[in-house]
Amino acid sequence: MEWVKRNQITVGATVVVLVAAYVFYGINSNVATSMFSGAWFFAVPLVLGALTGVVGERSGVVNIGIEGQMLVAAFAAFFSASASGSLVVGVLVGMLAGIVMGAFLALTTVKGLMDQIIAGVVINIVATGLTSFFYRPGKVLSANMPQWNVPILSNIPLIGDVFFQSGPIALFALVSVPVVHFALFRTRWGLRTRSIGEYPSAADTAGIDVIRMRLVNVTIGGIFAGAAGAYLSMEATGGFERGMTAGRGFLALAILIFGGWRPLRVFAAALFFGFTNALASQLQGVVNIPQQFITLLPYLLTLVVLAVAAGRVRAPGAVGQPFVKGEGS
Template structure:
């Protein structure tokens, strides 16, 4: 009985909290339309790469592979997309290069952790170090995109007050982040692929007994997750800023990992957690115009929130049981 009550409470909280936030946002919107719209747009602007990065981690860890290298995947993709677009004078080529860079880094992670059974934390750290070194060494100033990324207005939806202006009057990668989260949530919990992914991340020996090729599926999932990391990096250099600078990811890959944990490895909760970080950042930026807050403190805020979130989430969420554990056929796991 207690378990049923707890289950009902959690679902009520999951539904009620976003609803209360939406009501509060609209009340604020009717009080001050300009500030409310600006804050919501800035929050989503900040949240987009975090959503994509966190979803990269969700796929990997649900499959049993810890991905500390999201930061490096994003940075490599940002570099590849920007300089490819600048060299070819083609935005499409730039986006493709960014996605492929994320996939290539994902393939490297999959090979080292799944095939070679290297320690997953060390493999991720290696990706981050290599990405930082390569992008710094080959960086050249003066490159420019041929044109800025287009901004799309989604018919009908873009006309909705506040929501439309925030989510449906934006660039293609931001729209992709908005759409991929519910798609991935449905796939993770309502499809055969999702069931098998969760199985290999929770009890791979049972999945193997059921006929699932655990290592092959882990390999493929980690590579496919690289698409999302590539999109996150591409967003940073081509849609958010139209430029590239050394270390421009600025720890977003690690923030994405914290958001993944805060979101309990569930795609829709990950979006909510990313928006929480985004709104906190937007609020701090707004307060700068009212209170004399040094920019350094505003920059520091997401990392302080990360520590607070991890402290709150510790012991309240459970990671996939087999994450970080290489699968060796014939050994019980």
């Protein structure tokens, strides 16, 4: 009850959205299920990419290299799965690739004190170059990613069809949101993470190893970007193409800001982006909408969202600021 009182607006908005969704479902269940499934399909990599940003930026490290992390992970996941004949190997290698790219960002910015924006740009450029150079067409997966039905939950009308009849990576994204939220706001790790992202010098005085925590958090946060890449190449499309992330990493950054660096709000923002994309696709069959407009819509929304969010949300106080032990921050 105390949590509900503190989050009355969020709870109220959630109730309104759920009521509207089920009214829509009652009017036309097939169209509603199709649209919301499409929204979640589009939102999964955005949720995972934004969680990478949440963990990193709550620790004080800006990560604009999410796009590159996702692209390398998509490449590594697909071609390792193709070579080994194992989907499990592909997913694990994709996540490992995300961790490696996260470790590169952490080492260069936290240890090497490299400008965080430049480090992210380097990741994006290197990822594009490497995946384009080593790309070989004609590779196929030995099997399709399975679809799992979660017992009991998958039988819930609409919600069950959309969220609980999905592939393993989509379910991982769904579970990760409340887990990261709980860890960030209800555990000692979360308290320390938020403290090194807000007041690293005070955290250092309190005995927290700021450099070590930033290194670990930014590296481990790469798991989510790796999962997003694996989802794109193995669960969403079943193939790899050059530049297949198509700006989703940058959309994840916009969602991160719009969601106020909070996992549950980030999840809602990603679904909003996904739903607008699904709505545009649905309208294409009714109204003569050029395909280019549908492709452009998420990026137009990004500009609108950033304009609206500017000045309304506050980033972690020390995000983007390097930390040197013994110096004020």
